Amino acid sequence: MRSPLSTLRLVVAVAVCASAGFGVAMPAARAAAPMVKYIGMHPLSPHQGEYCYIDAIHYHRFLPVDLRVYVSVKDGAEGPGQLYVGDPAWLGYDGPQVGYYGPHPLDVPLAPEAGRLFCYISGAHHHVTAPPPSTSMVLKDGVYWYLGPPPPADVQRSWINEVRAIKAYVPPKADLSAAPPGYRPFGPGAPGSSAPPASATPGATAAVPSSGAKVAGGAAAPAAAAPGKVKAVGKPAAGGTP
Amino acid sequence: MSCTLAAGDWSLARWWRRSAPLLAAIALALVPSAGCRRSHVAGTPSTDGVLEAFRNAGLDVAGVANAEPDAWGADVCSSGKVSGVEVVICEFTSDEQLGKTRADTVRDWNSFNIDTGLVLHNQRTLLIVADRGRQDPQGRAIGKMVTAFKRVQ
Numbered sequence: 339m340r341s342p343l344s345t346l347r348l349v350v351a352v353a354v355c356a357s358a359g360f361g362v363a364m365p366a367a368r369a370a371a372p373m374v375k376y377i378g379m380h381p382l383s384p385h386q387g388e389y390c391y392i393d394a395i396h397y398h399r400f401l402p403v404d405l406r407v408y409v410s411v412k413d414g415a416e417g418p419g420q421l422y423v424g425d426p427a428w429l430g431y432d433g434p435q436v437g438y439y440g441p442h443p444l445d446v447p448l449a450p451e452a453g454r455l456f457c458y459i460s461g462a463h464h465h466v467t468a469p470p471p472s473t474s475m476v477l478k479d480g481v482y483w484y485l486g487p488p489p490p491a492d493v494q495r496s497w498i499n500e501v502r503a504i505k506a507y508v509p510p511k512a513d514l515s516a517a518p519p520g521y522r523p524f525g526p527g528a529p530g531s532s533a534p535p536a537s538a539t540p541g542a543t544a545a546v547p548s549s550g551a552k553v554a555g556g557a558a559a560p561a562a563a564a565p566g567k568v569k570a571v572g573k574p575a576a577g578g579t580p
Numbered sequence: 581m582s583c584t585l586a587a588g589d590w591s592l593a594r595w596w597r598r599s600a601p602l603l604a605a606i607a608l609a610l611v612p613s614a615g616c617r618r619s620h621v622a623g624t625p626s627t628d629g630v631l632e633a634f635r636n637a638g639l640d641v642a643g644v645a646n647a648e649p650d651a652w653g654a655d656v657c658s659s660g661k662v663s664g665v666e667v668v669i670c671e672f673t674s675d676e677q678l679g680k681t682r683a684d685t686v687r688d689w690n691s692f693n694i695d696t697g698l699v700l701h702n703q704r705t706l707l708i709v710a711d712r713g714r715q716d717p718q719g720r721a722i723g724k725m726v727t728a729f730k731r732v733q
Binding site: 372373379382388389390391392393394395396397398399416 | 686695698718722
């Protein structure tokens with residue numbers, strides 16, 4: 339009969355061998371996936387409220403799960419990077435935030451190589467920082483409004499308005515009736531559009547463009563807003579956004 | 581007058597003869613502690629200054645110690661765990677070497693089991709952070725390090 343002590347030795351030996359085996363196998367398996375560069379803070383997969391709070395260029399082992407909320411910035415040092423361009427609070431960010439309404443220029447100090455970027459979110463939303471001082475950005479009742487020329491039409495970027503926020507999301511309190519003088523609405527919430535502005539649907543991230551909805555900047559570039567073109571291009575996988 | 585001076589010289593000599601052993605003992609006692617202090621690279625935040633900033637940000641830096649800088653092509657380095665995450669802080673005299681170490685580090689991450697990596701410089705001081713085993717899954721500790729590191733003068 340085997341003594342309890344020898345049984346214990348056997349169990350320990352098996353455990354040690356198993357853990358050693360994992361230790362060897364895991365790095366090789368994990369290292370097979372290259373690191374992905376992220377520019378600043380971003381939601382974590384599967385977009386159900388976990389957020390990465392690293393406000394610098396950094397690397398993870400995983401790819402972004404929903405390309406509607408990312409812009410791929412090329413030409414940067416150490417390769418292209420993924421920049422989150424959605425409302426951070428949509429997907430779990432709980433830090434300080436600033437209210438915005440409608441599309442506006444997006445300031446990205448971490449990636450100057452990105453050039454001039456626009457946020458294509460229609461309706462009320464947040465960003466982490468206030469815009470740099472500009473005559474075209476007006477602060478009214480705690481919300482920034484963009485009064486400059488409309489952003490260039492970009493069908494794929496306008497898909498960001500289809501992303502749905504987590505249940506806890508509360509959009510900034512603002513709608514078109516609160517717009518400052520001279521404000522010209524862009525995108526699906528604009529007059530004449532069949533889709534309501536985001537603030538009309540609390541809990542949702544933004545208006546969901548209908549088949550006849552204009553894309554951001556549609557007034558300036560109506561050709562890009564043709565619904566047939568959207569379908570022809572096809573939509574990316576929605577990922578894990580709830 | 582000359583007699584007074586001679587008396588003064590004699591007093592000084594006697595004081596020196598009596599005090600010399602004591603002064604020598606004090607000097608010897610000071611030598612080891614002076615040897616422990618590292619000289620830092622001028623014109624860039626010191627590793628000690630960065631660690632102090634981390635400490636002030638509420639991070640646990642007890643696991644960080646002086647490290648061999650040659651492995652990083654640097655002049656002064658400290659490394660260890662900060663709030664469970666592996667950290668290396670190095671001072672460089674050369675911008676070129678700093679850039680090379682930075683690029684090599686990012687490239688090498690593709691061969692190692694790292695979940696999150698960050699490399700950031702402030703003047704000629706480099707901060708390398710590697711999270712293995714998802715010790716800081718939301719990057720809150722790393723985020724604090726980044727904020728504190730950027731503010732160090």
